[in-house]
Amino acid sequence: RKEELYSSSLVLAGLRREWSDVDGTIAGTAGWTAVQKAAPTTKQGSGNLALSFAQKFAHGGMMTLAAGLDVATNFLDIRETAFGSLIEANLTQPLWRGAWQGFAYEGLYRAERDLAYSILEYERFTQDFAVGIATAYYGVLRQRDQLNNDAENLRRLEQTFKLIQAQTEAGMTRRVEADRAEQDVLKAKVRIQSSTQAYRNALDQFKLTLGLPIVASIEVDQGELGRLEPLPIPFDQKQAIETALRARPDVLIQRASVRDAKRDVEIAADAFNPSLDLALGISAAGTQPRSPFRVMTHRHTRFARLSVDYNFDQRTNRDSYRNSMVALDKAQRDLDEFLDGVVLDVRRSFRGLVESQKTYE
Numbered sequence: 001r002k003e004e005l006y007s008s009s010l011v012l013a014g015l016r017r018e019w020s021d022v023d024g025t026i027a028g029t030a031g032w033t034a035v036q037k038a039a040p041t042t043k044q045g046s047g048n049l050a051l052s053f054a055q056k057f058a059h060g061g062m063m064t065l066a067a068g069l070d071v072a073t074n075f076l077d078i079r080e081t082a083f084g085s086l087i088e089a090n091l092t093q094p095l096w097r098g099a100w101q102g103f104a105y106e107g108l109y110r111a112e113r114d115l116a117y118s119i120l121e122y123e124r125f126t127q128d129f130a131v132g133i134a135t136a137y138y139g140v141l142r143q144r145d146q147l148n149n150d151a152e153n154l155r156r157l158e159q160t161f162k163l164i165q166a167q168t169e170a171g172m173t174r175r176v177e178a179d180r181a182e183q184d185v186l187k188a189k190v191r192i193q194s195s196t197q198a199y200r201n202a203l204d205q206f207k208l209t210l211g212l213p214i215v216a217s218i219e220v221d222q223g224e225l226g227r228l229e230p231l232p233i234p235f236d237q238k239q240a241i242e243t244a245l246r247a248r249p250d251v252l253i254q255r256a257s258v259r260d261a262k263r264d265v266e267i268a269a270d271a272f273n274p275s276l277d278l279a280l281g282i283s284a285a286g287t288q289p290r291s292p293f294r295v296m297t298h299r300h301t302r303f304a305r306l307s308v309d310y311n312f313d314q315r316t317n318r319d320s321y322r323n324s325m326v327a328l329d330k331a332q333r334d335l336d337e338f339l340d341g342v343v344l345d346v347r348r349s350f351r352g353l354v355e356s357q358k359t360y361e
Contacts, residue, residue, distance in 0.1 A: 001125050008118045012111040019056045019108060046072045058105035061093035087295060088283035096276040103267055113256060120249040136206050141225050143199040148222070150195045154188040161185050230357050237350045244346045245339065254338045261324070261331040268321040274310035279303075 052066040066088050073081040098104060161181040168178040204214055212218070235243070245251055284300040 001122050005115075005118050005122050008111075008115045012108075012115050015108045015111050020054070044072070044074050046070070056104060057093075058102050059093070059100050060098045060104040061091065064090045083286065085286040085295070086283060088281060090279065090281040092277060092279045094275065094277050097270055097273040098275075101266070101270065103270060106263060106267070110260065117249055117253055117256070120252070124249050133209065136202075136209050137220070138225075140199070140202045140206050140220050141222065143195070143202045144220060144222055145225060147192070147195040147199045150188065150191045154185070154192055157181070157185045157188050233353060233357065237347060240350050241343055241346050244342055248342065251339070251342060254335050258328070258331045258335050261328040264324045265321070265328055268317070268324040271317045271320065272314060274308060277307045279305040279307070 048071070049069040050066065051068075052064060054062060054064045056062050068086050070084040071081065093099070102109075161178070161184070164173060164178050164181045167173045168175055203218070203220075207214055207216055207218065280303070282300055282302045284295045284297050286295060
């Protein structure tokens with residue numbers, strides 16, 4: 001469970017990096033050339049440094065900021081070293097397909113939601129695990145109590161058999177009564193053996209549940225059953241069903257599946273629209289070869305571009321849309337069936353709880 005939660009966190013971290021990414025690179029080369037005595041040996045080297053920042057927007061746009069520095073030299077004179085720099089900013093925004101409806105944010109939204117549900121599932125797992133440990137412990141106690149009861153019953157039957165046997169020898173009862181009492185003692189001994197084996201099996205299974213070796217020696221507190229007291233049920237059946245339909249992680253996951261299926265239908269329908277994208281950008285270079293950090297902002301370059309793309313063959317989009325509709329219908333049916341199962345499970349559990357309380361009383 002922890003591994004699944006950690007994996008979900010890594011997936012979300014990767015998607016978030018894609019939405020707000022800072023990237024930098026440093027590269028360099030150095031070398032020399034020589035021609036057999038026809039020319040002097042020359043050396044040359046170059047390097048570059050680049051830094052960029054990209055930010056995605058929920059409505060499909062992206063903004064990028066970048067700066068770069070280039071260096072070239074012959075390793076002979078600093079005056080022969082040339083520098084060049086460039087800074088630029090770009091913005092792209094879809095105006096039709098994939099715009100203004102948050103489709104671009106859908107993947108990140110689902111990753112964030114799935115992580116939240118994974119945390120809820122892990123919390124529920126820890127609670128179920130604790131309840132399972134307690135149930136297993138009381139199961140061992142119940143087996144031990146059954147063994148004690150069978151031992152006490154054997155003791156009483158043996159006393160009864162001795163009494164009847166004495167009465168039979170004195171001629172006060174028939175021999176068949178003594179035979180019947182002896183059979184009861186033998187049956188009680190068989191039950192003792194069966195109860196002992198059941199108790200040992202339950203104890204060994206409890207050790208495995210705790211992660212202990214089978215050879216470990218543990219003792220259970222037999223007085224724990226006597227200290228148990230029933231607690232009042234803090235809710236009625238209607239409240240229990242409403243709480244389960246509102247808060248159970250598996251119900252939330254099923255509802256999210258229907259929500260995702262509806263969203264997939266919207267995305268598939270949006271794919272029929274033409275692509276209309278707007279791109280804006282501005283850039284400026286350094287002033288002089290050896291003054292790269294003095295940017296010529298008064299001599300910058302600007303551009304604006306509007307691009308349109310539409311495919312008249314929409315058969316692929318048509319099939320995707322139909323598949324998304326089929327998936328939505330299936331997700332809705334699965335949700336309805338799952339909710340009916342949850343209601344039935346809660347009702348059955350609540351009735352069992354009420355019955356257990358009445359039995360104790």
